[in-house]
Amino acid sequence: MADPTPDDAENVPRRRFERDEPQIDWIAAERSPEFRELLAKRRRFVIPATAFFLTWYLGFIALAGYAPDFMGESVYEGFTVGYALALSQFVMTWVLGWMYVRKADREFDPLAERAAERALEAGREARVTRHMDVERTSEREEVKR
Numbered sequence: 001m002a003d004p005t006p007d008d009a010e011n012v013p014r015r016r017f018e019r020d021e022p023q024i025d026w027i028a029a030e031r032s033p034e035f036r037e038l039l040a041k042r043r044r045f046v047i048p049a050t051a052f053f054l055t056w057y058l059g060f061i062a063l064a065g066y067a068p069d070f071m072g073e074s075v076y077e078g079f080t081v082g083y084a085l086a087l088s089q090f091v092m093t094w095v096l097g098w099m100y101v102r103k104a105d106r107e108f109d110p111l112a113e114r115a116a117e118r119a120l121e122a123g124r125e126a127r128v129t130r131h132m133d134v135e136r137t138s139e140r141e142e143v144k145r
Contacts, residue, residue, distance in 0.1 A: 029119030038111040045103055049096050056092055060085050 029035055064071055064082060071082035 026119070028122035029115060032115055032118045032122075034111055034115040034118055038108060038115055041107055041111065045100065049100070053092065053096060057089060060089065 063085065071080065071085070073081050075081055075084055
């Protein structure tokens with residue numbers, strides 16, 4: 001790890017900060033069934049929700065451009081179809097956001113935690129394996145001498 005003290009700092013004691021951060025095996029994390037399930041479940045929610053949002057929004061724009069008479073019809077005392085559809089965009093965005101947060105709390109977050117635990121376990125196993133390999137290599141070098 002590089003020394004965090006700037007080169008131009010005067011009268012600052014130089015220290016090397018080392019942390020015992022857990023090693024993560026990112027390849028093992030990506031290949032884990034929990035991670036793949038998380039991606040699949042998120043994709044099954046996000047893609048249809050995005051398609052619905054874009055259809056709703058682009059439909060509103062198309063109606064505003066190609067059906068001005070329909071959009072100008074009064075629904076209630078000067079409140080038109082166009083205003084109703086425009087305000088429904090806000091409601092629809094809040095509902096989709098609420099649905100995502102609810103689904104994330106119930107399904108995505110537990111899967112993400114399990115996937116993270118598996119990645120940490122794989123990282124620990126890899127660290128132990130590397131440590132054992134280093135020890136074996138140093139033993140072999142000592143035997144050769």
